[in-house]
Amino acid sequence: MIVICTNEVAGPTGYHKSVVQLGNGLSAAGYAVAVLGFLGTGDVANRMLPVWPLDLEVPAYTLRALPADGGRLLHRNAHPELAGDLGALHYEFTANELAALRELNDALTEEDTIVFTAPVQALAFQHALGGDARRPRTVLQIHGDYLHHAELWDPLMASRDVIDRLQTVADGLRQQFIPTFADEDVVFIPNFPGEGPGAIQRVEHEGVNIALPASFQHRKNQLDAVRALSLIEDESVHLTLWGNINRNNPYYVAVRELVDSLDLRGRVHMPGFGTEHDVYSTADIVLMSSLSEGFPYPLLEAMYQGRPTVSYDFDFGPREAIEDGASGYIVPLGDVEQLAARLGEVAADAELRERFGRRARERYDERFAPSAVVEQYREFFGPHDAPLDLASVFTTDGQEPIGTGEIEHRARRTRGGRLHQLTVTSPVGLHDVQVDDGVQTRAAKVRTQRGTTRIEFEASAPVVISYTTAPGSGDRHYLASTTAQHELVVLAHLRRDARYGAGRPAAQDTVFGTSGGTLPLHAPTALAHLAVRAPRDVVWKVRDVAGTVGTRIRARRELAGAEGATLSQPSANPTEGEVPLGRSADLDVEDETAAGPVDARSILAPLLDIGPSAAASTMRILSGLSRAPGAPTRREIPRHPWYPVTSGVDSFGTPVNRAGGVQLRNTGTAESPTVWLRGEYDWVDLRDGASRRRIAPPWSYGEMFERLCAAEREHGLFDISTPDGVHLWELGRSALVIQLAEAAGLWGAAPAVGGVVLDVYPGSKRLSTAPRAERVVFDYARRGQSGYRTAPFVDDETLFVVQPGAEGYPDVDETNMVYPFAEFTQWKEDWRRRWSHMRVPEVDARPYEAALTEALGIRVDLGDHLRNRLVKFLAEREFFTPVFERVQPEEVLIASSHWWAGIGAAAARSGARVSDIQYALTSRYAPSFWFGQKPRYGASRFYAWSDFWAERTNVYDEHVVVPRQQEELTAAIESPSTEEKRWDVCVVSQPRVLRRILAFVQELVRERPEMRVVIAPHPAQRTIIGRELAAAGLEEAVDIAEEDTLTTITRSAMAVGTFSTSLWESAALGCPTFVIPVPGHEETLQDVESGLFRLATAPHDLVPYEVPASRHDIFGTA
Known part of the structure; x- marks a missing residue:
């Protein structure tokens, strides 16, 4: 068994990729492999899904969640017993985690191997063992320069006794560790190469593109890359800087400002993080301008993809990967002029690029291909060993005496914090109740009476409450925890009965509608709340601006350092990841209770003191308060509290979280853990530390639609209305069918049809001043692609309302009866309308959710969908009612009327007949043409292409055949x-x-x-x-x-x-x-x-x- 230890499983750096590829490569070679994440506090599940896909055969675990000693130490899995800092790296390990490492040591044999990939892991392992004998063999994998970084060298020396051998990923690193380790115990084996199944084809593009894939930090030295490009006169040569973008990162800002100052905006592109396909499909040349590396992955990737590489001669990697003058060029470190000359030479000669690329691939096949790396690892590790199921090592009896539903809580303020009172309703007696705040453990006050136990304690910080079931027993159970906000939580991963579906509340298989949109104000006091909050948000903006100024100052220092900065000491980073730039200053949080009447001028006064730019930003912040956080349609299924999902593959053979594939996250809460899925699939295989599960849609589209129609009839969903008499269901029904299909995996999300539109109209036409007309036709949104749908209705007596296209409103001129939708769009953006939308009350979706849950056999959460549709309906009805009263049409025709219920309601209010124009196929499974009950706001007449289509609806009172003019x-x-x-x-x-x-x-x-x-x-x-x-x-x-x-x-x-x-x-x-x-x-x-x-x-x-x-x-x- 080989256990590969990593600081975190997920991350975007070469270190994280190396860990994943090592696990995949050894597993493919026949070794039994597991990955163990060491660092992280709280619920680390969101850091367990790697950016690069981990094979389904490789389980991954987090030390944070493994239950040691049969679960008897889970109550000690919140506060650290061992903590410290290694440079920028902070680490914490609980008593449970250290005990888990001892159990891992006991479960392994001398035939097994633990691979540490950072010295902090060896340090923790040594601390955990204490005086116990170590059983497995150990290896520390070296990813960078240790000799010049005390935060790496010191823990290596401190944990020397638990490290048998070293493996470096670059040959030049070996000498740093000899004679501290014997020469034969320091072995160079390169990283396993990238995950691509084959060569990535170049996408045709203009000019020559130089690709530099690296995170934005001083050590990666993108500044020299930009300077070199500025010296290349051929403007067809471009530079693409791939890497995660943080706009508060001083180094990124420095790069951006250098690009601007050299007038290179049109030649330097910064698209953010990119996959290998993103990078190499457009790369003609790969550039490495780093100051220091530990054999970076782009050198391997460029060889594999047959791309020529130009690189600075930093210590570790270029001389192993590049055959200077044959597969690329190696340039003296810091020589920008020679760097530019070599890049220009390769860019100007397509034949040279082709020759260098061929040789690069040959060199890869000779030295770095998976088969070559596997053979080196076979010699290093020896023969295959027996597998070990770590989930079976860390087991409990699966029982907890107190159920999560048996615990109640209340708290009140005291001078020192909060007085917490817990009531446990259970026949089980609770003894030796303790409260642990991480500093001290103390006894709580306990009273027991007739099957009820009352626990009372004061706390000003988060605590863990534990108990025994017998006086003096050493078998202690976790009961609950309090948070920094003094709320009570029962954390599923600290209970011995952790299982799929565990939680408070229990995690359920659920499909979700969309969330987000206009945020409601819950009471008249919300305005006062907003007013009180505004000045503090202004202060926040001032601090934010101040922080940005600091970022820009540091950025300018990077630029001002020019020559000196290029050759300065590289950043200490054992994981090749980005070092945090520093923490933001904590902001004082004041009591949000209004002390008295609020003068509106007091909201605006701070704006006058911070300048127009910051004031405008602050107004945007205040406007943003009206927007609820958005969440897409999705399905959430229970996950195991101890074992987050770490990999997955869908029915198309695509790993999860690849572009265009199924998106997956470990989500939910620590109390109710779930897995979030979204995308198109027949099934998805999910891997966690306990099992492999296959998830499939719960029903077919036809079954879903038929059940939904049945629920409409049986529960009278069309009859339910708000207190104001609005029938909610039909407002969002058609869209909800699509959302349910998306959430269940039947359909993927659809791209926007027609691309970007330009909703700008500079002319004088306004709907509010439109003339009288016998008919009003609302054209289909994609008129440019389907104008034939409404062409039969064009005449001098008909007023057409058209949607914008890519060129705005080209059909609108001052002489015709065509009017733009633009006034309505602008009207909705007015602050008065936004305020009006915020005043729309919450919608009680429970009757609809209960009906759908019963009908579909899976929990349905509609999110904010119905309220958002209500807001849309009210806005349409409010705006168009006076429009129709002015125009006085006899008939209003809408292409797809069920998507515009508010317009239909406004037309009906004015006495006009509402009609629908066929815009797509009709069928008994079409969301807009077949219903379980008759809608109230829909059209009564249907203009169909033929009787063929009219017979496939159950919505309209009558139909008129109007053949397509195509x-x-x-x-x-x-x-x-x-x-x-x-x-x-x-x-x-x-x-x-x-x-x-x-x-x-x-x-x-x-x-x-x-x-x-x-x-x-x-x-x-x-x-x-x-x-x-x-x-x-x-x-x-x-x-x-x-x-x-x-x-x-x-x-x-x-x-x-x-x-x-x-x-x-x-x-x-x-x-x-x-x-x-x-x-x-x-x-x-x-x-x-x-x-x-x-x-x-x-x-x-x-x-x-x-x-x-x-x-x-x-x-x-x-």
């Missing part, structure tokens, strides 16, 4: 092309299910390689489809349609897709059309049953057939 479709139906088909299959893409569609395409090109395949992207996917195909390995196998979907289908022999209107267009053209059975395909089943479509469960189902004559009914073309 000349190209009509022409293609009436006069089919006789040209030879360019493609065998047109794949019609669709947002939300793109991953499943591409999975089908992967099968198609693999099983039927003779077929010519084109993919027609949805308009929302046009900008991303190339990247998605590349990520799926399809860029060489599939064409991307350059023309619109309809034209592409006419040039294809068959079409395949899912719930897209384009499939019905395809069938109407007589093109054999197939449906991929992805979530939502239920909308097509009626036409699959009729023979109009056929299912394609596999590529070999794509067999041409004659489309039946019913195709003429689709758009009334018979």
